[in-house]
Amino acid sequence: MDKFTKLVVIAEQESLHSLTLLAQSVGLPVEQQTKIAVMAAMAQKPGTLIACPYHNADLNKKGLSVELQYLQRKAPVFVFQAERALVDVRLAIYAGIRGIIYRDEQLDRVLTALKTMMNGQLYYSRQVMSELVDELLKPKLAAKQQTFMPLDNNVLTKQEKRIIQLVAEGARNKEIAFSLNISAHTVKAHLSAIFRKTNARNRVELLRWMQQPMHHDAPPFRTL
Structure with a gap:
């Protein structure tokens, strides 16, 4: 996301909130408004970030509170003055909250x-x-590991290994059938079994599978 050009701090007090003062002290373009004013106004200009004080009902098992959802329609939101023991951080991330500043946060951390x-x-x-990130990557890593999982020596039959070799040499189904003295229908059935065992969806993926060094039971390419 691009940089934000304006910070709107929601505070109900007439005097400037400490977060507003802190933002001003480091030169951030900030303005303080009440929640009612922010919610009643039109959508914020692009580049606006809203800082909303945290309340216990803002994040729960059902998701964001109606108020936070409404504020997010105006502009991206982060929450501050949050209690560590009461916030479901993952829920906040999945709900699109830009960040959380806790009530006990040190001044340098708030900055x-x-x-x-x-x-x-x-x-x-x-x-x-x-x-x-680890959770997001787990399914992909598991799928990749399964795709390249080596086969036991006895998983592929001798006939299937012969067919794989002919596939590697560029032979079509009819040519494979003629070479092995079997029907084209039988070749197709063998190829279906080979694809299932090697997790390959087509001949190209099968050739890639054969090139993996861990697949010792795959026949080597023959040079012509």
């Missing part, structure tokens, strides 16, 4: 959070983001 989010980045702990 880092503001600068990070105004630069268009999410603000969550490295551990949380690392765990989330």
Whole structure:
């Protein structure tokens, strides 16, 4: 996401909130408004980031509160003054919340959070983001591992190995049938079994599978 050019801090007090003052102290373009004013106004201009004080009902098992959902229609949102024990961080990430600033956060960490989010980045702990990325990658890694899983020596039959060799030499089904003295229908049945055993969807993927060094039971390419 591009950098944000304006920060809107939601606060009900007439005096400037400490978060507003902190943003001003580092030169961030910030303005303070009440929640009613923000919600009643038209959608914020592009490049606006909204800072919303956290309430216990804002994040629960059902998702975001109606107010937070409505604010997100106006502009991207992050929450501040959150209680660590009450916030479901993963739920916040999945719901599109840009970051969380906790009530007990040190001043330098709050400054880092503001600068990070105004630069268009999410603000969550490295551990949380690392765990989330690992979860997202697990299905892909598992699928990749399954695709390249080596076969036992006895999984492919001798006939299937002969057919694989002929496929590698560019032979078509009829040519394979003639070479092995079997019907084209039988060749097709053998190829279906080979594709299933090697997790290949077509001949190209089968050739790629054969090139994997771990597949010791695949016949070597013969040079002509």
